[in-house]
Ligand SMILES: C[C@@](CO)(OP(=O)(O)O)[C@H](O)COP(=O)(O)OP(=O)(O)OC[C@H]1O[C@@H](n2ccc(N)nc2=O)[C@H](O)[C@@H]1O
């Protein structure tokens with residue numbers, strides 16, 4: 001039972017004020033990318049979790065792992081105790097990179113395990129369990145392009161007419177999501193960092209399918225905070241545009257930078273040039289939107305791809 005699950009970037013991320021529950025209200029346009037993880041679940045006498053691939057050494061393999069938390073949440077939902085399953089995660093999504101890799105693994109585990117256990121749960125019921133695991137987990141179930149509100153867990157699909165081509169620049173080290181939100185609160189207490197406007201123009205650009213129009217509108221309130229904690233990102237963002245991308249943005253809480261390109265060929269060129277510019281650890285090309293967590297058949301299951309280009 002193997003499920004492939006996409007990463008995400010935020011084409012638009014507007015962050016409201018800090019709420020009493022420690023979260024911020026968001027308005028965000030999520031966009032699912034082909035850069036993905038794969039999760040396999042199987043019945044096993046020895047329950048546990050194995051991780052390989054991109055950044056695997058930085059991922060906890062115990063009860064804190066989001067995929068394992070998904071096992072426990074689904075088991076609790078249907079009243080099972082002591083789930084005897086083994087979860088194998090092959091990572092392609094950078095860890096703590098602002099691309100929701102842990103959330104993706106949790107979503108994939110919910111889909112795979114509900115099938116393994118022959119539970120008749122629809123995506124909407126899984127999404128309710130998903131939201132208890134993290135703000136980004138429901139989106140990984142649905143994929144595509146979607147407007148997220150609340151903590152990011154309330155989703156409405158957004159029409160997107162075009163396949164967009166992206167270059168992703170991975171940094172040497174991840175950034176913790178709570179610390180980036182905390183840095184934004186600090187910047188706002190001490191000044192007035194720019195805020196992205198309404199999401200409406202982004203939704204219109206997606207419907208038109210013109211990457212040049214979309215490029216002008218990418219915006220992320222967390223970018224100033226991510227750059228404040230990781231000043232080198234400013235150079236990375238500049239280098240991507242100098243290499244020929246239409247525009248660049250920090251993905252979610254960073255530090256991965258996402259560059260929108262005019263077409264697939266340009267994306268390959270930008271990825272190679274950026275990798276050689278010494279401003280990131282490595283680069284990948286990806287396209288979006290792609291569907292959310294979905295089963296892959298035996299022949300289609302692939303090992304985590306090797307890096308395409310190295311800095
Ligand atoms: C910033 C975003 C943008 O899509 O993505 P990433 O950069 O992490 O991928 C998300 O909002 C992250 O979602 P996720 O990573 O699931 O966060 P959660 O586990 O729910 O929350 C982790 C912590 O982030 C902060 N948090 C998260 C979401 C939110 N709306 N407001 C917050 O302040 C809180 O400090 C919370 O304790």
Ligand SMILES: Nc1ncnc2c1ncn2[C@@H]1O[C@H](COP(=O)(O)OP(=O)(O)O)[C@@H](O)[C@H]1O
Nearest residue numbers: 065066067095096097098099100101102103105
């Ligand atoms: N299956 C998992 N994959 C990646 N990270 C995980 C996983 N489970 C727990 N984590 C923890 O979640 C943190 C956030 O990881 P991730 O979801 O990759 O990034 P982000 O929140 O920036 O999108 C990591 O630092 C890691 O310790």
